[in-house]
Amino acid sequence: MYAARARASLRGWGGVGAMAVLCALALAFVLLLPRTQESPTGGHTAGPGVAEATQARAADCKDSEAQKQTLSPSGADGPTIDAIKSRTGAKRKLVVGVDQNSYHWGYRNPNTEGAELEGFDIDLVHRIAEDILGDPDAVQFKAIPTSQRIPAIQDGRVDMVVRTMTINCQRLGEVAFSAPYFKTGQQVLAPKSSAITGYDDTLAHKKICTASGSTAYLKLKADRGKGTLPASTDISTTVPNQLDCLVRLQLGEVDAVVTDGALAASQAAQDPTVELKGKAFTTEYYGVAMKKDATDLVRRVNRILVGYRANGWQASYDRWLSATLGKDSGPSKPPAPEYLRTS
Amino acid sequence: MTHPPKSSAAPPQVGSALPTVPPQPGSPARPGPPPAPRRTAFAEGVERVRAAATTEPGRLRIIGAVLALLVVAFGAVTAWQTSERAAAADDVLHRSQPLSAGAAGIYRSLADANTAASSGFLAGGQETADSRDRYEKDIRAAAAGLVTAAANAEPGSPSEATVAKLNQLLPEYKGLIERARTYNRQGYPVGGAYLRYANEKMQNEMLPAAEDLYTTENQRLDADYGDATPYPWAAIALGVLALAALGWAQHRTYRRTNRVLNHGLVAATAATGVVLLWLVVGHTVARSGLDGSYDHGIRSLKALHDARIASLKARGNENLSLVARGAETVTVGGQTYDAYYYNFDKDMTVLGRGLTEADRLADDQAGTKPVKAAEGNMAVWKKRHTSARTEDENGNYQQALDMVIGGKGATGECFDSVDSNLARAIDHEQTEFQQAAGDGLDAMTGLTVGAAVLAVLGAAGAVAGIGRRLSEYR
Numbered sequence: 159m160y161a162a163r164a165r166a167s168l169r170g171w172g173g174v175g176a177m178a179v180l181c182a183l184a185l186a187f188v189l190l191l192p193r194t195q196e197s198p199t200g201g202h203t204a205g206p207g208v209a210e211a212t213q214a215r216a217a218d219c220k221d222s223e224a225q226k227q228t229l230s231p232s233g234a235d236g237p238t239i240d241a242i243k244s245r246t247g248a249k250r251k252l253v254v255g256v257d258q259n260s261y262h263w264g265y266r267n268p269n270t271e272g273a274e275l276e277g278f279d280i281d282l283v284h285r286i287a288e289d290i291l292g293d294p295d296a297v298q299f300k301a302i303p304t305s306q307r308i309p310a311i312q313d314g315r316v317d318m319v320v321r322t323m324t325i326n327c328q329r330l331g332e333v334a335f336s337a338p339y340f341k342t343g344q345q346v347l348a349p350k351s352s353a354i355t356g357y358d359d360t361l362a363h364k365k366i367c368t369a370s371g372s373t374a375y376l377k378l379k380a381d382r383g384k385g386t387l388p389a390s391t392d393i394s395t396t397v398p399n400q401l402d403c404l405v406r407l408q409l410g411e412v413d414a415v416v417t418d419g420a421l422a423a424s425q426a427a428q429d430p431t432v433e434l435k436g437k438a439f440t441t442e443y444y445g446v447a448m449k450k451d452a453t454d455l456v457r458r459v460n461r462i463l464v465g466y467r468a469n470g471w472q473a474s475y476d477r478w479l480s481a482t483l484g485k486d487s488g489p490s491k492p493p494a495p496e497y498l499r500t501s
Numbered sequence: 502m503t504h505p506p507k508s509s510a511a512p513p514q515v516g517s518a519l520p521t522v523p524p525q526p527g528s529p530a531r532p533g534p535p536p537a538p539r540r541t542a543f544a545e546g547v548e549r550v551r552a553a554a555t556t557e558p559g560r561l562r563i564i565g566a567v568l569a570l571l572v573v574a575f576g577a578v579t580a581w582q583t584s585e586r587a588a589a590a591d592d593v594l595h596r597s598q599p600l601s602a603g604a605a606g607i608y609r610s611l612a613d614a615n616t617a618a619s620s621g622f623l624a625g626g627q628e629t630a631d632s633r634d635r636y637e638k639d640i641r642a643a644a645a646g647l648v649t650a651a652a653n654a655e656p657g658s659p660s661e662a663t664v665a666k667l668n669q670l671l672p673e674y675k676g677l678i679e680r681a682r683t684y685n686r687q688g689y690p691v692g693g694a695y696l697r698y699a700n701e702k703m704q705n706e707m708l709p710a711a712e713d714l715y716t717t718e719n720q721r722l723d724a725d726y727g728d729a730t731p732y733p734w735a736a737i738a739l740g741v742l743a744l745a746a747l748g749w750a751q752h753r754t755y756r757r758t759n760r761v762l763n764h765g766l767v768a769a770t771a772a773t774g775v776v777l778l779w780l781v782v783g784h785t786v787a788r789s790g791l792d793g794s795y796d797h798g799i800r801s802l803k804a805l806h807d808a809r810i811a812s813l814k815a816r817g818n819e820n821l822s823l824v825a826r827g828a829e830t831v832t833v834g835g836q837t838y839d840a841y842y843y844n845f846d847k848d849m850t851v852l853g854r855g856l857t858e859a860d861r862l863a864d865d866q867a868g869t870k871p872v873k874a875a876e877g878n879m880a881v882w883k884k885r886h887t888s889a890r891t892e893d894e895n896g897n898y899q900q901a902l903d904m905v906i907g908g909k910g911a912t913g914e915c916f917d918s919v920d921s922n923l924a925r926a927i928d929h930e931q932t933e934f935q936q937a938a939g940d941g942l943d944a945m946t947g948l949t950v951g952a953a954v955l956a957v958l959g960a961a962g963a964v965a966g967i968g969r970r971l972s973e974y975r
Contacts, residue, residue: 248895258826265690298896301826401694428689
């Protein structure tokens with residue numbers, strides 16, 4: 159399409175000029191290609207204009223800047239929000255993919271009346287439902303495993319996923335993210351008596367558990383390939399949910415767990431004999447994930463987040479996370495949002 | 502038997518030894534002329550019989566011996582074949598069927614324990630006394646069933662390995678459930694993670710092993726039936742032969758002496774006839790009893806056990822769909838379903854098929870009634886499940902939960918009714934089986950000993966009868 163448009167606008171310049179521009183584009187494309195490792199080379203055979211557009215964005219994307227690739231806030235309704243609002247009767251609900259296993263993030267407290275889901279993520283979901291549908295409880299929660307977060311959005315099984323989901327470049331190619339609402343980083347969790355001191359050589363010959371499809375697993379795999387992580391480290395144990403790692407750790411099937419610091423702290427809060435080892439070795443931001451083309455919904459959520467950061471975020475932090483992450487919420491606060499995505 | 506080799510081996514030995522032994526000066530001359538080759542005992546016997554057959558007393562002696570031998574052989578083969586069948590029938594009644602039922606019981610207990618554990622989890626930290634009791638009772642029943650199965654498994658058999666595996670997994674499973682409970686009570690979600698892990702162990706390792714055990718025990722049951730029911734053709738053929746020989750002997754006596762009755766031979770004929778009749782009638786009755794116990798008992802029991810297992814699986818999936826909350830999906834024909842709901846529908850189809858089959862096989866009012874009642878329960882269950890699922894799909898989790906594990910009007914009620922009705926039907930069919938198989942076994946009672954005693958009497962009669970004729974030549 160880009161090529162067609164370009165051709166139309168360039169018709170006046172004559173065939174030779176158009177060819178020259180196309181050649182320049184192709185050259186730029188070829189030069190950019192090696193820098194985008196995760197893009198399949200098959201993209202080469204697609205229409206040159208489209209391929210050029212995604213290649214350019216993926217190439218621009220750096221994981222440390224990924225959280226900026228979102229749309230500016232707006233309260234206007236669009237096709238996605240209209241579709242949600244047009245649900246009738248008992249189905250007039252926001253369908254949200256959450257976790258029910260992350261202590262103080264999204265979990266089912268068996269000792270409360272009705273055993274409702276609760277936690278930091280769940281508070282945010284209620285706020286979004288209140289804003290869009292006028293009722294904080296107009297939510298249908300779907301518990302989804304870590305590896306199912308992106309397929310659930312793409313298949314339309316959920317409207318959005320609010321589930322401690324890290325914003326990164328690879329996922330930006332598959333789904334759209336809101337502005338960040340939390341800051342964390344990968345950390346190592348191990349028994350207090352363990353010789354492991356952090357994300358370093360003490361992990362040699364140790365078994366590490368991660369959730370399948372998590373950023374932790376991808377990072378470990380990449381680092382072991384680069385040699386940052388000892389090659390003897392066994393990272394073959396992957397489970398549907400990060401909490402299943404605590405089970406494996408307690409049963410002695412693995413030596414350590416790598417997951418987001420926020421979730422690792424939740425695990426440590428459930429077992430006094432394990433602790434976080436060393437500092438966080440990455441910086442990551444959680445975002446609300448939505449369908450890639452649901453631009454109206456993304457803008458709406460970003461507007462909600464603007465209000466939520468000013469009023470609501472701190473209260474929710476104090477209620478759920480201050481006990482495990484510390485009274486000072488400063489290190490967890492998301493940065494001031496930037497909205498660099500334009501379409 | 503030792504004679505022939507000795508006599509045939511001796512001459513060559515002498516011959517070959519001769520050249521090596523130097524001529525001995527002191528030895529006398531060769532002992533007479535070379536002896537005529539010694540005849541074997543068998544050859545001698547044949548010669549003697551051939552000589553005897555030329556005279557009437559000799560012929561009579563031979564006839565008497567053959568008759569006695571035939572009757573004794575008939576008795577022995579009858580005793581052997583009937584005792585073999587009686588032992589197999591006894592195994593059916595007292596060993597393989599109880600073991601097959603026991604294996605089904607182990608499977609049921611394990612699946613039910615898992616269902617009770619997930620119900621307890623769904624109910625939250627305040628697990629009800631009922632679901633706890635049910636879980637504990639199931640674990641006890643499974644452990645007791647495993648002990649029985651272990652005691653009856655042959656060393657080195659696949660059943661033994663399966664029982665050992667289950668024995669090892671059961672405490673592991675129990676440990677995981679206890680941890681899940683403890684963490685649940687403290688309000689930690691890691692309790693749910695333990696429950697999932699325990700469920701995985703149950704679904705992927707324990708239940709398949711229990712199913713293996715059930716299959717193996719059923720194969721053994723079928724094999725025992727196969728050993729108990731075939732007609733004892735060898736015994737029957739020998740009986741007919743013995744009767745024919747006795748008849749021929751009496752005909753011969755009548756032709757030679759014009760006497761119609763020889764008491765001894767008549768007694769022998771009567772005894773042989775009674776044994777043959779007893780054998781044929783007794784075995785036919787036993788066989789029909791055993792076949793009846795298979796058609797009306799075993800086949801019904803299999804259908805009922807399968808239905809019960811399907812209802813347990815369906816209940817487990819119904820619970821787990823609420824535990825997992827849409828976490829697991831399957832894609833079939835391009836369409837995505839909740840994995841547990843999808844499996845629930847499949848299990849309900851199996852349950853419906855099993856109940857229809859059990860209904861068809863049930864042959865009396867007492868057997869049909871509980872099956873019909875279970876079919877009714879199943880229909881209500883399906884209806885309630887549909888509304889519960891609608892609530893769940895509309896996001897009314899709490900309502901769905903109440904409709905599944907709540908008290909009155911919940912699907913749990915229907916499942917319990919299906920289960921207790923099936924238990925009643927299984928009890929009834931078990932009694933029917935025991936009665937029919939017991940009748941079959943009873944029909945064989947005494948046949949072994951009776952055949953042996955009568956055959957000895959018959960042989961004695963034949964010998965006495967021939968002896969009576971023989972005495973006329975002295």
